Amino acid sequence: MNILPLIERKKQGSELSADELSWLCTEFVARRVPDYQMAAWLMAVRWRGMTAAETLALTQAMVASGATLDWSDLARPVVDKHSTGGVGDKTSIVLVPLLAAAGLAFVKMSGRGLGHTGGTLDKLEAIPGFRVDLDLAELRAQVERIGCALVGQSPALVPADGALYALRDVTATVDALPLIASSIMSKKLAGGAETIVLDVKYGSGAFMPTVEAARELARAMVEIGEGAGRRTRAVLSPMDQPLGETVGNALEVREAIDTLHGRGPADLWTLTLELGTHLLLLSEQAPDVEQARARLTELRDSGAAAAKLAELVEAQGGDPRVVDDPDRLPRVSHIRMLEHEGPEQWVAAVDAHAVAEVTLELGAGRRVKTDPVDPAVGVRLRAKTADQVARGEPLAEIHARTEGTAAQAAERLRQAFRFTTEPAELAAGEKEVIGG
């Protein structure tokens, strides 16, 4: 086989066979297909797209490029979840111990943050001592023992994804929808879960700007999951403002802990409950929505879920006392309050992208991969969309290292808020479920 006819045919819009895609993936990973030919093929895919069969075949070839996890000897049903990301999304830190407390096995592999995207790993590392780099033997032992793990993506799994992503990143082909779907799903398939729930966000604070794009991505991912014999469901939800109140690593961990204690923001708990319910139903661990929700709420209220998080933190080398005493998390000395300056008004919108940008400036994220991350800095929103605010009432807390950076951040953060003189409503946005 030779790549040139494969580029040619994809360029013409033809469908490639599973054998051809498998060959292409294997040869690329083995570095027998040069980058320049793969780059041309990637741009042709960005142009012509891929059929569901092609996307599945490529994903399976990517999975075959490395190790896969097999949990079939585990007594618990194994579930997994992926979110396409959003500003302030700390759902995994709530959802993983909650579902593990419900008796499921939940092995969640996550990534680091770059640019506007916060990374679950960076958040977890705000917990003193917490290790995200378990090897596969450690991971298996921990999951057998406590039923869950929150770790970094293992380099042994899907090496093709790293190689392909690195090339997509420098050839303007990151935004090819079937390649996004296969990248995400290859890691889910290799992770070995039987049940996969996908949280696909759309809107100004999300990776996918429109509901149409989110729906297309969700369908592509569900088709891959189902094609590979996994129970797969995607939930589409709007995201125009940050999730919860906090953006910043330790602040978000604290909010996740608060949520497990029943004192977190409503939107975070609502999303956690929704995704958890789908996971219980899809893995046949609850008979209906009501019983699933009741069970998860009871695991929160009993403290079982918080206790599971403490177990997880301890298993991964972190200080489990943070779960009962979140003040042990890294904190800054300067907290500046941003106050509302106008007359009494309603918050019409909080621009998630702008909040992320301010948080990045404070040092909570990375502009380039090698940037260090400050665990303590960030933003806590005190007013969100549809909230009424009077003059002098708080809009947000800025957690910064110095007065100077706090003052600078305050000016920029103010621009993230839009106000209205009429009562503003939160767009409810009927949730759309695909697959399963």
Next chain:
Amino acid sequence: MNILPLIERKKQGSELSADELSWLCTEFVARRVPDYQMAAWLMAVRWRGMTAAETLALTQAMVASGATLDWSDLARPVVDKHSTGGVGDKTSIVLVPLLAAAGLAFVKMSGRGLGHTGGTLDKLEAIPGFRVDLDLAELRAQVERIGCALVGQSPALVPADGALYALRDVTATVDALPLIASSIMSKKLAGGAETIVLDVKYGSGAFMPTVEAARELARAMVEIGEGAGRRTRAVLSPMDQPLGETVGNALEVREAIDTLHGRGPADLWTLTLELGTHLLLLSEQAPDVEQARARLTELRDSGAAAAKLAELVEAQGGDPRVVDDPDRLPRVSHIRMLEHEGPEQWVAAVDAHAVAEVTLELGAGRRVKTDPVDPAVGVRLRAKTADQVARGEPLAEIHARTEGTAAQAAERLRQAFRFTTEPAELAAGEKEVIGG
């Protein structure tokens, strides 16, 4: 500047500026832009195309990548011609001495053959001793002295074209129309002619399959030429069967010589006369079509054009006696006649592609760049479209090295002919002229 936004914007279908294209070309030639990024950009160009302004800017950037020829101190008007190629096209070998005999300067740089495309250089090298690799100083001296040259593309001119073409060749982006136009025209512009006539063929024997594609390419090239201040005109003509009677290096040189002596095939002389007329008119060396045609015919009939070819052959180290005694050209010992087997019929079509394939098999061309070329082998068609043939009458001569290869070629060559029981007509095809 950085290539990534340029790939991104071309992918989105935006227009790049002249400065951006100039930067891209310069950095690519300097190897500061990696092949994989250029490959992605090339595929984006294949997808989105380029505007006339972009195509001109890229072409001028390519020209600026190397040396350019300046003939402004020459007393004669300098003309050039390009043909998009066709099976059996030996027009340059007739046209160049004819126009030089008319007092114009004609510096024709040509390429070698690969696959189905015959190369003018390979044809010329069938003349014993003929050198195509003049350096720029030799070239200038010869043109000053005799007014013409038939040489290889100088590596000093447009190095960007070689670099870009090599990458296009392995990334399935050869067929991007603006890149074809800029590749051809960059070499014409660097060659320094004030007047350029483009012979754009379409049909089963041509590089462009349809008249629409040929017209689009012709327009793109004329826009570049005119945009760069050259008098440029393109002539579109159909090509479904080989041009003239012969395909093969020495056989084609002999046919070109015969045509200069007034005893060549009609279609070759007709095309030569047409292109020559455009060149005379466009360079303002003839007042009208009739006088241009009369002058060129008179230069043929007087022997002046043939004498100019002998001068050119001698100047480039070849044996000038071939012009009066073409038997001095390399010849094979086996000539096998392919005869018509059916009843009296008309030739409906001669598949140029199939004839080229047979000739390639005989050894006249290259499958890969390093293949040696046999100057003597080839095919001479004795019947062409619309000719009537009776049983046993000759269809073609096969000039081969052995009886075995001749027999094999005969079987395949027979498949190139299609017959009809009704008188067949040669599609006249109104010539379309673009530009000038």
